[in-house]
Amino acid sequence: MNLRAYQGDTTKKQALLARLRVLAEQESLATRPLFWDGTGGSIVCSALHGDELDRWESELGLPKWLALCVDGIANWMLDPRAGLAAGIGLLEAVPVGEDVSLVGNHFLIHLLDDPTDGLSSVCSHAEQVQLIKRIVSLHRRCAEGGKVTRTDWVDVRKAATALRDQAAPDSVDDAVNGAIEAATWDPLISRTAVSDTEYQWVLAMSEAAYRNSQSKKDDPVRLVLGQLYAKAKAEGCEKPIDVLALLAQQRPDLSKVVKASTAFIREQPGIAWRRLEQLLLQQLRGRSWN
């Protein structure tokens, strides 16, 4: 099906954006994805005044995967106001009259294999990179109008879940493989493919950034924490041992490192979501996918 964003009507787009911004200003938009209570709800459902996603395509000329991304980013950004603004911003970025259906495939290719932003940049095994190439080739074929069968997708999905099952739980590989496996659907057939991959990509990139920072400075801290714990225990401490409090008293220099590390971990998902928002905006505004 060929879509035409906002049915080629600039006034329709402007009226929609204006209405959504008023609702955001009145704090009448929900961040819960695809939520509608009959009178109000999420960005997408407020745009439709209902929750029938078929009308997202027929009345607004937008692909369903984009609906999930709009409400998804509103839900996942830590600051709800920023999240809602980001969701509305995605709708603003769609050029009137364009069919942005295939942007979903192009965007997944970017998240998988871009030298800077792609999962391939944080892979540790050749097997992961090879699988990414396989998935990218399917998305590329979809984007070029080529034939990709259900079996093609099932095969890469099986390979991806098998690869993830091999990774140690809560490792960077586990997070990266989780994002790779989420991208094994054609967004035009599976509407959650892009939003699911976005969420997993944020987890993977945050985890990779954190582990990368930790590998250099974590060991001395862990060593000292272990020593402080052992010493407190040897001295007969009967209360639960708060090693971080002991660290702050006895090694304020290392305590600062731990606090900085904690702050670093907390800010990674926010950084990743903002990066992701920028990447999708670029893709939606761009013309390279035509």
Add this chain to the structure above:
Amino acid sequence: MSKHIDAITDATLDSEVIEAGGAVLVDFWAEWCGPCKALGPVLDDIADDYLGTVRICKINADENKVSAERFSVRGLPTMILFVDGVERERITGLVSKTRLAAALDAHTEV
């Protein structure tokens, strides 16, 4: 919520799931649970994809404590796959569609 997802309660779980036969995925959720809400669109998508193969049901764990206790639900969201009334798979937390589909395929593919 997808029209292909059924809301069930303590009173209807047996007839809708245990005695109904076939594959039924039951999602235990709650209003206050953020990951449960985020999982909603994924379950909607799954419900459409697996129509005729796996029935998807949702049960509010706060309002249906008997079922939550009966199936030892300790965290939300918890999804339990029943095949012919027997628990075959349990998935907790927010998972991707791929993970969910893999679990369903493992118990429904011929």
